Amino acid sequence: GRGDYAKRRPQRQSLRVSTGKRGRAGRSSRGSLKRRDRAGEKEAKEAAAIERRTVSLPDGPLTVAELAEIIDEKPVAVIKFMMTNLGVMAAMTQSLDPATCVAVVEGFGKIVGGDEDEYDDEDEDYDEDSALAVGTVFDEDDPEDLVERPPVITIMGHVDHGKTSLLDAIRSTSVVSGEAGGITQAISAYQVKHNGAPITFIDTPGHAAFTDMRERGANITDIVILVVAADDGVMQQTADSIVCARQAGVPLIVAINKCDLETADVNRVKSDLTQYDVLTEDLGGEVLFSEVSAKQGTGLDDLLDKIMLQAEVEDLKANPDCDAQGIVIEARVEKGLGTVATTLIKRGTVRVGDVFVAGATSGKVRALIATDGKTRLKEAGPSTPVNVVGFEGIPEAGDMLVVAPDEQMARELAESRARIARERESASYQSNLLQSVGSIFSGEAMKERRE
Structure with a gap:
C-alpha cells in the first residue's frame, strides 16, 4: 500500500506546485462564481428572514390581544414589555394607538411592513395623546x-x-x-x-x-x-x-x-x-x-x-364610575402630611385607599383634602381639584395620576418609568457630549489648518 502512495504522491505535489497562469485564473473564476452564489444565498436568506420578521398592521387602533396575535406573542408578554420597556400600563382588552403598536412591534424585534412614511405621519398625529406620551391606555367611554x-x-x-x-x-x-x-x-x-x-x-x-x-x-x-x-x-x-x-x-x-x-x-x-x-x-x-x-x-x-x-x-x-385618572397640577411637601399633590380628576372617582401611579412615582391615597386645605373627603369625581396625600416620591406637574390594580404593579411601573427617563437623559447627555467633543476637535483642526 505504501508503494502505491509513494507513486501517487509526486503527482499531488506537482499539482500543488504548478503555477501556470491558466490554472490560477481558472480557479479564481470558479471561486468567484462560488462566492457570488454564496452572496446571493446570503441575500436571499436575509430577505427571507426580514420577510419572516415583517408584520403588517391594520389601520386604526388594535387591542393588546389582537396585537399579540399579529406578532405571535402571548398577551401577557406584550403587557409586561409595555410596562417594563415603555412605562405604559395596559389591559388585554384595551386599544392601543398606532404609534404604541409600532413601538411594541419593533420592541419584539419585528419590522413594520407597509409604507414607512405612512407610519411616521401617524406617529406625529398621535404624539400628544399617544399612550407612549401619557403612560397609560385610555378606554373609550360608553x-x-x-x-x-x-x-x-x-x-x-x-x-x-x-x-x-x-x-x-x-x-x-x-x-x-x-x-x-x-x-x-x-x-x-x-x-x-x-x-x-x-x-x-x-x-x-x-x-x-x-x-x-x-x-x-x-x-x-x-x-x-x-x-x-x-x-x-x-x-x-x-x-x-x-x-x-x-x-x-x-x-x-x-x-x-x-x-x-x-x-x-x-x-x-x-x-x-x-x-x-x-x-x-x-x-x-x-x-x-x-x-x-x-x-x-x-x-x-x-x-x-x-x-x-x-x-x-x-x-x-x-364617566364617574371607572378607575380614576387625573392630572397633577402641582406637588409640594407639607409638614405632617408628606408629599401633597393638587390633582384635577379628569374621569372616574378617586377614593381613599386607592393605589395609583403618577409619572415615575406611585403610592396609596392616605387622604383626600379639599382645596380649602381643611375638609377631608372620602372621594372626588370628575373635574374636581383635590389634594392627594400618600405619594412615595414627588410627582411633576402635568403627570397623569392613574389608579392601578395593585401596589406591586404600581411600584414596578413607577420604577420602569424612572429607569426609562434616566436612560433617555443619559442618551441625550451622551449624544450632546459627543457633539461637543466633535465640535472641539473639528475646531482644533480648523485652527491648525489656518496656522
Missing part, C-alpha cells in the same frame, strides 16, 4: 355612562392685568375670607359654586407651565379666560395667551378688567383683540366678553353666567 361635569377654567393674561385679583374676587364671593390654618398659601386650583353649579378654576403660573403641560398630553382646561386690563389693552403676554388657547383648541372668554378706572377704554381693547382674530359678540364674533372690576367686585356674576353658557355649548361630560 356614551350611556357619561354624565355632565363642571367646566375647568384657566385664567390667563398679561402680568399686572389682575389675574390673581380676579381669582381672589371670584373666590371671595363663594369662600369665607380669612381662613385660619389649612394649606392655602398659593392655591393652584379650587371650585366655586354659581347658582348651585360648580365651576373649577385653575391658576396657571405663567404660560410656560401651561404649554409644558399641554405638550405632555395633559390638556387640563375647557375654557380659557383672557384677562385684559381696560386701561392697558392687549400686551405681549395677552397675545401669547391667545396662541396658547388656540393651540389647545379651547374657547376664549374675554374678561376686561379694571373697568372702574377713569382711563379705562373698553372699545380700544375690543378693537385691539380683532387684530388677533378675537371677535367679541357685539362686533359680530362668537367670543363672549364681560366687563369686570376685580377691585370693586362688579361684573363677576355676569362673567360666571358667561362661563356656564360657554360650558353648556361645550357639552362637557365624563
